[in-house]
Amino acid sequence: WTKGGARMVAHYNGLLKNLARHYGADLAKPYRRLAKRFTEALFHGSGDEAIDFQFTRSGKQTTTTKPFDGILANLNRLYEETSSETTRRRLRAFMSPQTCEACQGQRLREVVLAVTLRSAKQPEAKFRFGGLSIMDVCRLSIDEALPFFEALELDELGKKIATDVVLEITSRLGFLRDVGLGYLTLNRTSGTLSGGEAQRIRLATQIGAGLVGVLYILDEPSIGLHARDNEQLLATLEGLRDLGNTVLVVEHDEETIRRADHVIDMGPGAGLHGGEVVAAGPLDRVLAHKKSLTAKYL
Numbered sequence: 059w060t061k062g063g064a065r066m067v068a069h070y071n072g073l074l075k076n077l078a079r080h081y082g083a084d085l086a087k088p089y090r091r092l093a094k095r096f097t098e099a100l101f102h103g104s105g106d107e108a109i110d111f112q113f114t115r116s117g118k119q120t121t122t123t124k125p126f127d128g129i130l131a132n133l134n135r136l137y138e139e140t141s142s143e144t145t146r147r148r149l150r151a152f153m154s155p156q157t158c159e160a161c162q163g164q165r166l167r168e169v170v171l172a173v174t175l176r177s178a179k180q181p182e183a184k185f186r187f188g189g190l191s192i193m194d195v196c197r198l199s200i201d202e203a204l205p206f207f208e209a210l211e212l213d214e215l216g217k218k219i220a221t222d223v224v225l226e227i228t229s230r231l232g233f234l235r236d237v238g239l240g241y242l243t244l245n246r247t248s249g250t251l252s253g254g255e256a257q258r259i260r261l262a263t264q265i266g267a268g269l270v271g272v273l274y275i276l277d278e279p280s281i282g283l284h285a286r287d288n289e290q291l292l293a294t295l296e297g298l299r300d301l302g303n304t305v306l307v308v309e310h311d312e313e314t315i316r317r318a319d320h321v322i323d324m325g326p327g328a329g330l331h332g333g334e335v336v337a338a339g340p341l342d343r344v345l346a347h348k349k350s351l352t353a354k355y356l
Contacts, residue, residue, distance in 0.1 A: 069113075074100075076111045077126055103128030164193045178209040193245075201240035204231040233262040236294045237279075238287030254281040258291070265294060270302045280311045292317050312356065316341060323352045 078085050081096040089097070099107075104126040111122045127135075137149045157163040164171060174189030181202060185194060190206070198206060207228050212220060234240070237258040248256070257279055264274065276295075280288050292314060295305050299319070307314060315321060321344045323337040337347035345353045 072113050073111065073126070077104075077109060080109045099126060099128070101129050103131055166193065176211045177206045178211060179205040181206075196245040197243060199241055199243050200231055200234050203244060204228060204235060204240075207231065230262070230266055233265045233294075234259065236265075236290050237262050238283045238291050240287075252282060254279060254283075261294070265298065268301070273304045273306065274298060275306045275308075277308045278310065279307065280309060280314055285313075288313060315352070315356065321352075323347070323350050325351060 074085070077100060078096065081093065081099060083092055083096040107125060108123050109126050111124070113120055133149055133152065137146060140146060158165070161167070171191045171193060172187070174185065174187045174191050175195070176189040180190060181198065195203065195206070207224055210220070210224060234242070239255060239258055239262070242255070251259070257276060261274070261276065261279065264272070279291060283291060288311065295307065296317070299305050307318070309315065318341065320339065321337070321341055322335060323344055325332045325334065325336045326349060337344045337350045337353065344350055345356060347353050
């Protein structure tokens with residue numbers, strides 16, 4: 059309440075003083091010595107209890123009688139309604155994630171969580187009713203989820219209903235695994251992904267679309283990948299090329315350079331000392347170029 063223009067600060071100070079007067083609180087006291095009834099109303103609101111708020115504007119005093127919403131409700135409303143990202147960023151400093159006591163962070167009602175699926179290849183753990191609920195499935199990694207869905211145990215009616223859906227799920231999970239993201243859990247939030255991971259997810263989406271004649275530009279997609287996953291990524295990129303697409307990759311990885319159909323070596327140095335095409339063409343032509351630092355590295 060100390061941020062903002064002078065009128066806003068004066069308004070919030072007025073609210074605080076009126077609230078303190080109503081509850082008989084001394085604002086000069088340290089917070090720990092204030093009455094609990096006052097601090098509860100300050101943060102969580104006065105409920106149905108009406109409070110007289112007196113303000114002076116342009117020399118004229120006005121009185122408004124209404125319940126007090128509380129600081130937390132006020133900040134939450136401001137966070138939800140503001141269109142300013144700066145304001146949201148400032149308010150996020152006062153927030154922290156908390157686990158809901160009713161659903162234990164699962165965000166679904168008990169009756170929904172009671173619906174489970176069984177698979178011949180489900181993780182070795184104790185699950186209610188012998189199967190996995192939707193939230194149990196979301197906690198699986200992509201490498202765990204793919205065999206789980208491939209080996210689902212469904213009755214005849216279940217197969218008729220779910221066959222097409224399961225095929226689509228396994229197809230998309232396969233694309234994500236093929237670009238080296240098998241270690242990600244399905245409930246991973248997008249804000250925690252690295253740039254390379256987010257880029258590979260977008261790539262998997264494009265693979266699933268099956269488009270032809272498209273130019274794809276990727277910026278160092280192999281960053282952070284294990285050598286095994288890098289091989290999967292390169293095979294996926296070659297698959298996109300074989301469909302009739304052009305794949306342009308900015309990369310320093312040796313294996314990626316060696317697998318390229320056409321190499322463009324920029325340099326000769328970095329920053330102000332570069333920016334020129336030193337060599338271009340198939341790999342053997344670049345390797346034969348005497349001024350190419352990339353050729354010497356390879």
